[in-house]
Amino acid sequence: MINKTVKDADEAIQGLKDGMTVMFGGFGLCGIPENSIAAIRRAGIKNLTCISNNAGVDDFGLGLLLKTRQIKKMISSYVGENEEFERQMLSGELEVELIPQGTLAERCRAAGAGIPAFYTPAGYGTEVAEGKEVRIFNGKPHILEYAFEADFAFVKAWKGDTAGNLIYKGTALNFNHVMAMAGKITVAEVEELVPVGALDPNFIHTPGIFVQRIYQGAHYEKRIEQRTTRKRPVSL
Numbered sequence: 001m002i003n004k005t006v007k008d009a010d011e012a013i014q015g016l017k018d019g020m021t022v023m024f025g026g027f028g029l030c031g032i033p034e035n036s037i038a039a040i041r042r043a044g045i046k047n048l049t050c051i052s053n054n055a056g057v058d059d060f061g062l063g064l065l066l067k068t069r070q071i072k073k074m075i076s077s078y079v080g081e082n083e084e085f086e087r088q089m090l091s092g093e094l095e096v097e098l099i100p101q102g103t104l105a106e107r108c109r110a111a112g113a114g115i116p117a118f119y120t121p122a123g124y125g126t127e128v129a130e131g132k133e134v135r136i137f138n139g140k141p142h143i144l145e146y147a148f149e150a151d152f153a154f155v156k157a158w159k160g161d162t163a164g165n166l167i168y169k170g171t172a173l174n175f176n177h178v179m180a181m182a183g184k185i186t187v188a189e190v191e192e193l194v195p196v197g198a199l200d201p202n203f204i205h206t207p208g209i210f211v212q213r214i215y216q217g218a219h220y221e222k223r224i225e226q227r228t229t230r231k232r233p234v235s236l
Contacts, residue, residue, distance in 0.1 A: 001162075001163075001196065002162075002163045002164075002196075002208070003162045003163070004162065004163060004164045004208065004211060004212060004213055004214050005162050005193065005213075005214055005215060006213045006214070006215045007215065008035075008039075008215055009035040009036050009038065009039035009189065009215065009217070010039050010042070010043070011215070012036060012039065012187045012189070012213050012215050013036060013039050013040055013043060013045075013152075013187070015152075015185065016040065016043070016045055016151070016152055017045065018045055018046050018047045018048075019047045019048070019049075019072075020045075020048060020049070020151040020152065021048075021049040021050075021051065021148075021149065021150050021151050021152075022048055022049070022050055022051070022150060022151060022152045022153070022154065023050075023051045023052070023108070023148070023150045023152070023153040023154065023179040023182060023183055024036075024037070024050060024051070024052040024062060024153075024154050024179070025052075025153070025154065025155035025156055025174065025175050025176030025179045025180070026052065026053065026054075026061070026156065026172075026174060026175060026176065027053050027054070027171065027174035027175060028053075028054055028078075028081070028225050029056065029057065029060060029061055029222075029223045029224065029225050030171055030172050030174065030222075031156050031168065031171070031172030031173070031174050031175075031176050032056070032061050032062075032156060033154040033155060033156040033187075033189050033217075034061075034156070034189075034217065034219075034220055034221065035189050035215075035217040035218065035219075036154040036156075036187060036189055037061065037062065037064060037065065037154070038064070040065060040070070041064050041065055041068060041070065044068075044070070045070060046069065046070045046072075047070075047072040048065070048070055048071050048072060048073075049071075049072060049073040049074075049075065050062060050065070050071050050073070050074050050075065050076075051075045051076075051104075051108075051148055051150060051179075052074070052075075052076055052175075053076060053077050053078060053101065053104060053174070053175050054076055054077070054078045054079055054081065054082075055074055055076055055079045055081075055082045055085040056081075056082060057081050057082055057223075057225060058082055058083055058084050060221070060223055062074075063082050063084060063085070066082065066084050066085055066088060066094070067084055069093075071094065072094070072095060073094070073095035073096070073097065074094060074095070074096050074097070075097045075099065075104075075148075076096070076097075076098060076099070076104075077098065077099055077100065077101040077104045078101065079096075079098070081225050081226075098128075099123075099128065100122040100123050100128065102120075102122055103120055103122050103123065103128075103145055104175075105175065105178055106118065106120065106145070107145055107146070107147055107148045108148055108175065108178040108179050108181075108182045109178045109181070109182075110147035110148075111147040111148045111149065111150070111181070111182035112178060112180075112181025112182040112210070113181075115147055116146065116147055117144055117145060117146045117147060118144075118145060118147075119135055119137065119142035119143065119144055119145075120142055120143060120145055121140055121141065121142050121143075122143075123143055124141045124142065124143050125141075128143070129143045132144055132145070147182075148182060149184075150179075150182055150183045150184065151183070151184055151185065152183050152184070152185050152186070152187060153179045153180060153182055153183025153185070153186045153187070154183075154186075154187050154189075155176040155177075155179055155180045155186065155187070155188050155189075155206075156172065156176060156188070156189050156190070156217070157172075157176065157188055157189075157190045157191075157205075157206070158172065158190065158191055158192070159190055159191065159192045159193075159194060159199060160188055160190035160192075160193055160194070160199075160211075160214050161193070161194050161195060161196045161197070161198060161199050161208070162193065162194075162195060162196055162214070163196045163208040164188065164206075164207075164208030164209075164210070164211030164212070164213075164214050165196075165199055165201075165204045165206070165207060165208040165211075166180065166188055166190070166204065166205055166206040166208075166211065166214075167199060167203055167204055167205055168205050168206075173205060176206075177205050177206055180206045180210050180211060181206070181210045185212045185213070186210055186211045186212055186213075187211075187212070187213045187214075187215075188206075188211050188213070188214045188215075189214075189215055189216070189217040190214060190215070190216055190217065191216070191217065191220065192216065193214065193215070193216040
């Protein structure tokens, strides 16, 4: 019986070294691998190139690794919630590659599908297209984008089994699924770890063949970036 379980996050990040390229699932603070990020921070691994839709907030998510200067370069789409990210980018301390969100997702998906590159119209005529090959398809310019190459992918799922099969919950599916398929080594942390056969195969999002290590995480904060509320109306 295949068993890909590791004891905890510290064991799960073994082999991750300075200077590697790493993917992190999540969108905003939804579905981020909180325990893996904390373990990387504790290990002091630095000069990382991070592929993530966003950069967390100042004191949570990838913002924690930015604060300790463990990230050398961010490849992202949306980064507007992190003041420390902005400060480091404007001061030249942090390399930043901003990518249209659909292109970011497709570069992850292409890596998982074994597609080395693809053409897309997204970004043509902007800074995104600088230095990239352009071809015309059906009269419309497209730019050449390459699939990502990531040493590790860290993802977070709702449930997983010991063979690495994963189920995500709601919008936490986001980038987790395509990144899980794209890493040379994919590490999944889950809220609930179950035996093989306990998951309904009709509802599995990521097959275990794409996952090399899995563990049950703990103490998930599941923060909300910006909570907006209103006072309850007074009943007459």
